[in-house]
Amino acid sequence: MDRHLDQCCAFSGQVCRWIVNAGHNVSDLASDFVTLWAIRRGRRAPSPEFPWGHGRAETLGTFTVSGMLLGGAALFAFHSGGQLAELIPTTNTAVHLPGWMPHHHHHVSGIPLDGWALALAAAGWSVKEALYLATAHLGKKLNSQVLMSNAWHHRSDAWGSAVALAGIGGAMAGFPVADPIGGIIVSTMIARVGWHMAVSSARDLCDASVDETVRESLKQAAHDALVDSYYSSSLRISSVRARQSGPYILAEINVSATRAPTDGDARLPLHVVEVIREKVRAVPHVRDVVVVFKP
Ligand SMILES: [Zn+2]
Missing domain, CATH: 3.30.70.1350 (Cation efflux protein, cytoplasmic domain)
Incomplete structure (x- = not known):
């Protein structure tokens, strides 16, 4: 979800993109940090202070990372909703948006419609999908929910790039709605996964029975x-x-x-x-x- 905040727009498109990228990198780093902490802490041997072991630290990490996943999905959906509203054809050139909707005016025309943008989005997609596969593989091997939730964060980034790809392709082919529609579909899918993980970790934190x-x-x-x-x-x-x-x-x-x-x-x-x-x-x-x- 590289573009979730690019409606911040007191700034020019380029500055905006920098801010969004920086914000996203910080959130990626936070998610990785939580995962690392949870894995290390969660696998410590029981101690007098934690006689049942530290496994719940992983559960807490899963809950946190899935919350971040849900937050990212919400921002992405919000952004796509704003884009979609902007693209709704009106008789007048002035598009009336509700005050709370994110809006920006150069999105479609702002995309550099060249091979570089396409290549970059495709590279982002494949790198993040590869990260998802590697992390998910390890998560299954170690039976680690927190690794699985972080894997899904990578996949959500991969899908964000896929949407960007579809958006660029769509804009080139004269279907600018491909971007926001793709964004809404992807954010819904990510939200489903995030919700499922958040609920299951909350249940574990509340001492629910195993299935x-x-x-x-x-x-x-x-x-x-x-x-x-x-x-x-x-x-x-x-x-x-x-x-x-x-x-x-x-x-x-x-x-x-x-x-x-x-x-x-x-x-x-x-x-x-x-x-x-x-x-x-x-x-x-x-x-x-x-x-x-x-x-
Ligand atoms: Zn991310």
Whole structure:
């Protein structure tokens, strides 16, 4: 989204473009910085001060970066809306815009309609898309939501360049609306991704449960541990609670007795606890397993 602020226009087009670029670079840097901080902090070992580990730092980073993504999408949409309003044909040459709409007067004619502009937009697109692919690949490998959200920031920049490309091409072909229409479509797509990530990280911050399939596989793993043991008929897995802490899953397995103890002493043998923990830890991304016995 290179052009989101170029309606600032007490300045000439060129100065304006400089300001917009500088602003965008600062926001890119901030997003990268938040991501780096969240990744480093989020993967530290648990400490007395943070006994459950620092995974939530990544969640906080995801929430912040997706907020920036949403903000960028909003600015982009706002800008495209202003452009579109400007292009709406009127009988008079004076276009009446509501006072709050961004407006600038040399956008279409201000684009240098030459090969350089096209090449630059195409290069911007491919570089940013490559950055998206590399970051997303790493994000999947490390199970890192914050890397995924930063990857989407790169992709949103890539799409911004694609819109610029479409805008230049459109203007050359006599369809100046290609730019604002493309901008509105792209900003909507980016906003969807940003919204999804913001909601999911906010849910994790509020201790929402992991999704049903993950919870089922945790329960299954715990169940398997019991089935293999001597206690398969006297103990059962009564419930499972689990939440996401950045890249990690923190799980609690509740075990209960299937019948009243005959010797009057209901307990959970230690080695059974160990087997349950081991099996549940084998489920991908599980970090911490607590086994609770409720006779
Ligand atoms: Zn950016």
